[in-house]
Amino acid sequence: MSMSKDDESQVFFPPRRRGLIFHLLLGFVLLAGSVGCLILAFNQPQEGRFVLLLLGSVGLFAPLPWVFYRGYALMNAFYRLERDGLRLRWGLRAEDIPLPEIEWVRPANELGFNLPLPPLIAPGAVLGSRQVAELGTVEFMASETGGLLLVAARQRVYAISPQDGRAFNRAFQRMIELGSLTPLPPYSAQPAAFARRVWDNRPARWFLIAGLILTVLLLIVVALAIPSHPSVSLGFDAQGQPLPPVPGEQLLLLPVLGMLIYLVNLLGGIYFYRRESDRPVAFLLWIASAFTPLLLLIAAGVILLG
Numbered sequence: 001m002s003m004s005k006d007d008e009s010q011v012f013f014p015p016r017r018r019g020l021i022f023h024l025l026l027g028f029v030l031l032a033g034s035v036g037c038l039i040l041a042f043n044q045p046q047e048g049r050f051v052l053l054l055l056g057s058v059g060l061f062a063p064l065p066w067v068f069y070r071g072y073a074l075m076n077a078f079y080r081l082e083r084d085g086l087r088l089r090w091g092l093r094a095e096d097i098p099l100p101e102i103e104w105v106r107p108a109n110e111l112g113f114n115l116p117l118p119p120l121i122a123p124g125a126v127l128g129s130r131q132v133a134e135l136g137t138v139e140f141m142a143s144e145t146g147g148l149l150l151v152a153a154r155q156r157v158y159a160i161s162p163q164d165g166r167a168f169n170r171a172f173q174r175m176i177e178l179g180s181l182t183p184l185p186p187y188s189a190q191p192a193a194f195a196r197r198v199w200d201n202r203p204a205r206w207f208l209i210a211g212l213i214l215t216v217l218l219l220i221v222v223a224l225a226i227p228s229h230p231s232v233s234l235g236f237d238a239q240g241q242p243l244p245p246v247p248g249e250q251l252l253l254l255p256v257l258g259m260l261i262y263l264v265n266l267l268g269g270i271y272f273y274r275r276e277s278d279r280p281v282a283f284l285l286w287i288a289s290a291f292t293p294l295l296l297l298i299a300a301g302v303i304l305l306g
Contacts, residue, residue, distance in 0.1 A: 010171045012079045012162035014143035019124010023071035027064060034060035042253065050249050058256060065267050074124045074143055079160055081171050085184030086151065088158060090127070090141045092191040092274075098183035101154050105172045107165060108148035115159070117145060126161070198273055207286040208266065214293035215262050218300065219255035225304050226251060232303055254300050258293040265289035 034057045041053035073091025080087040086102060088095040108115045111134070118128025118140050126142040135150075135157045142148055142161035149165050151158045162168040198204055231245035265285040272282040 009080060009082045010167075012081065012164070012168050012171075014074070014077050014079075014161045015163055016074055016077075016124065016143065019074045019122075019143045020071060022123040023067055023074070023125075027067045027071065030060050030064050030067065034058075034064070038253075038256075042250065050247065051252070054252055054256060058259070061260060065263065069267075070122075070125045070127075077141070077143070079162055079168070081168065081175060082184070083175050083178050084180045084182055087184070088141055088160065092189065092194050093141065094187065094189040095141075095158070096184045096187035097151070097153050097158075098186060099175060099180040100183055101186070102172075103152040103154070105152070105169055106150050108150055108159065111150075115148065115150075121145070126159075129156075132157075194274075195270070198270060203283065204269070204273075204286055207283070207290045211262050211265070211286070211289035211293060214290065214297065215255065215258045218258050218293050218297050221297065221300055222251045222255050225300070229304060251300065251303065254296045258296045261292045262289045265292075 037053045037057035037060065041050050041057060069091060073093075077090045078087075080089075083099070085096060085098045088097070113134065115138070116130050116132060117126065118130055121127070121140075124143045126140050126145055126148075129137055129139045132138050135152075137156040138150070138159055139156055140159045142159055144161050146161075147165050148159050148161055149168060151160060226248045229248040229251070232248050232251060233245050265288050269282040269285040269289075272278040272285070
């Protein structure tokens with residue numbers, strides 16, 4: 001918790017240590033497993049095992065962006081209680097509630113019934129919404145299930161987890177006593193709304209569509225070429241001579257590589273797009289997401305025709 005000089009604003013943070021350790025370990029395991037499967041697939045002489053290992057690599061990599069985003073969101077999450085309202089921040093999710101719209105603040109363990117939790121919760125990520133008969137819509141923006149505080153606003157109830165719930169309650173009562181001079185304007189930002197904002201940008205949309213189409217085209221070209229190319233050489237040695245032939249199924253490494261690069265560039269671009277000053281970096285990544293599969297298509301053509 002931190003306090004401003006004028007004692008009219010306090011910032012409370014959710015417990016982070018357990019959640020950050022969990023997401024860091026999970027991300028490391030998934031990344032190591034994905035890279036390990038990819039290395040094994042590249043050195044696998046048997047065709048069936050190669051395809052299975054390649055699918056395993058993609059399957060382990062797929063949840064990585066979700067894991068890293070949740071870890072990033074937890075690291076930057078906070079609840080700012082001001083004289084004019086409450087600001088909740090959790091990743092791309094943001095909510096500003098004017099102080100007059102806050103009806104009450106209460107620990108969840110004082111409700112008299114068990115509060116149902118959202119599905120797929122994890123240490124550091126108690127997120128989602130539930131419909132509760134007694135409360136209506138309850139949105140969770142918390143890192144732990146213990147010590148939940150409920151903040152009732154006009155539209156919904158927010159379940160949060162400040163490290164010191166009692167200090168948050170005391171600060172809320174003090175803000176109520178001081179009164180609000182200029183209530184915060186209501187504000188709500190959802191990750192889905194941010195994604196729509198990116199999609200509404202025409203250059204970004206066209207680069208992303210082009211990258212996706214070229215990546216799918218690369219996959220189709222490779223899939224059609226494999227039956228007629230039982231073995232291929234995937235490069236050259238230091239003397240400029242073709243490498244020993246490998247099973248044609250290893251050509252699938254090209255579209256897999258293209259898909260992974262496309263996903264990394266997509267998410268990296270979304271991260272940098274948040275700030276106006278960083279948007280050129282976002283567009284560079286999205287341009288790369290379109291040109292990378294084009295270069296891989298050229299590489300596939302060279303391999304198949306060589």
